[in-house]
Amino acid sequence: MDAVIAPRNTAPCDSAVRRMSQPLPTPRELRERLPLSPVLDADIAAHRRAIQAILQGEDDRLLVVTGPCSVHDPQAALEYAERLAALNERVGDRLLLVMRVYVEKPRTTVGWKGLAYDPYLDGSDDMAAGLAMGRRLMRDIATLGLPIATELLQPTAAAYFDDLLSWAAIGARTTESQIHREMASGLHAAVGFKNGTQGNIDVAIAAMQSAAHSHRHFGTSLDGAPAMIETAGNPHTHLVLRGGQQGPNHDRDSVVASRLAMAQAGLDASIMVDCSHANSRKDHRRQVEVLHDVLAQRLAGERGLIGVMLESHLFEGKQPLGDNLRYGVSVTDACLGWETTEQALVTMAERLRLPAV
Ligand SMILES: O=C[C@H](O)[C@H](O)COP(=O)(O)O
Numbered sequence: 001m002d003a004v005i006a007p008r009n010t011a012p013c014d015s016a017v018r019r020m021s022q023p024l025p026t027p028r029e030l031r032e033r034l035p036l037s038p039v040l041d042a043d044i045a046a047h048r049r050a051i052q053a054i055l056q057g058e059d060d061r062l063l064v065v066t067g068p069c070s071v072h073d074p075q076a077a078l079e080y081a082e083r084l085a086a087l088n089e090r091v092g093d094r095l096l097l098v099m100r101v102y103v104e105k106p107r108t109t110v111g112w113k114g115l116a117y118d119p120y121l122d123g124s125d126d127m128a129a130g131l132a133m134g135r136r137l138m139r140d141i142a143t144l145g146l147p148i149a150t151e152l153l154q155p156t157a158a159a160y161f162d163d164l165l166s167w168a169a170i171g172a173r174t175t176e177s178q179i180h181r182e183m184a185s186g187l188h189a190a191v192g193f194k195n196g197t198q199g200n201i202d203v204a205i206a207a208m209q210s211a212a213h214s215h216r217h218f219g220t221s222l223d224g225a226p227a228m229i230e231t232a233g234n235p236h237t238h239l240v241l242r243g244g245q246q247g248p249n250h251d252r253d254s255v256v257a258s259r260l261a262m263a264q265a266g267l268d269a270s271i272m273v274d275c276s277h278a279n280s281r282k283d284h285r286r287q288v289e290v291l292h293d294v295l296a297q298r299l300a301g302e303r304g305l306i307g308v309m310l311e312s313h314l315f316e317g318k319q320p321l322g323d324n325l326r327y328g329v330s331v332t333d334a335c336l337g338w339e340t341t342e343q344a345l346v347t348m349a350e351r352l353r354l355p356a357v
């Protein structure tokens with residue numbers, strides 16, 4: 001895709017002409033334009049409590065964060081959400097389904113950075129439109145009764161969405177960042193910290209310890225003004241094993257070692273396995289094998305495993321950005337298709353319903 005920077009009403013923000021600035025709505029303005037009803041607000045609070053209960057071991061359902069690697073077409077994401085809400089009726093007794101609504105993407109080098117940045121997929125980077133589309137979509141999906149998960153990548157952007165979130169990821173590329181740990185410490189939503197891209201879990205453990213603390217940090221108020229932010233500390237965090245450069249880390253030995261390392265650090269052993277990324281060796285079909293392995297460990301009594309993550313869309317695979325995009329196919333990482341996802345989750349719920357032997 002050619003990157004086109006459209007000329008707009010911009011102004012140099014300092015003497016360096018390589019940086020321009022353009023006003024965006026403030027988080028408060030966007031929240032007022034797309035408000036949450038009191039009913040939705042209460043639903044989101046209930047979803048957060050349900051996730052926290054799983055993290056605290058009070059609810060033995062498995063947390064399942066599933067959905068597209070990235071949202072590029074809100075209509076397809078909404079169709080996925082409708083199917084997921086229907087599936088919830090069948091598996092909700094054993095699985096807590098949470099939808100991935102990822103509107104920001106971290107890139108290894110460069111690439112499309114997500115709906116919030118470039119909603120028209122053409123390099124025009126209409127971020128005001130992207131923020132509004134992202135918020136509207138999250139609100140529509142939450143209105144279907146689904147908890148929302150997203151990766152929070154840019155701390156300045158978090159306030160446009162965080163009242164809608166029940167769960168947030170801090171990704172493998174940002175787990176070590178103090179700024180992201182500070183942000184996590186101020187969220188109501190539960191936060192999953194991924195292991196680093198090298199596969200190291202120590203950065204995620206340090207992140208959980210940091211996020212549990214109160215912080216004072218530089219930030220912006222809901223009105224967009226520079227502000228000193230004081231956070232309360234977030235005790236609702238957990239580790240996400242996503243594999244690393246040495247390979248997968250969803251196997252029993254890695255899970256046990258992670259659980260022991262967390263206990264040694266004074267943390268509750270709550271571990272989610274990301275079945276994608278380095279755990280699937282970037283082959284989306286392998287996610288089902290990883291899921292089965294996690295299920296087998298759970299059935300064998302591994303209670304530290306509290307959840308799984310799947311990258312899943314309406315149709316399997318991925319496609320490059322460009323003209324003639326296929327509907328419901330990922331434009332970032334390859335995803336499982338809907339039928340495979342549904343079948344895997346129904347099977348999982350059935351197995352979890354069987355009495356322990
Ligand atoms: O989940 C998505 C990707 O793995 C992540 O955003 C990195 O993508 P990239 O390596 O294609 O840039």
Ligand SMILES: C=C(OP(=O)(O)O)C(=O)O
Pocket residue numbers: 069102106151170171172173194242274277
């Ligand atoms: C970018 C993602 O994952 P990771 O941080 O593990 O690469 C993701 O889940 O979309």
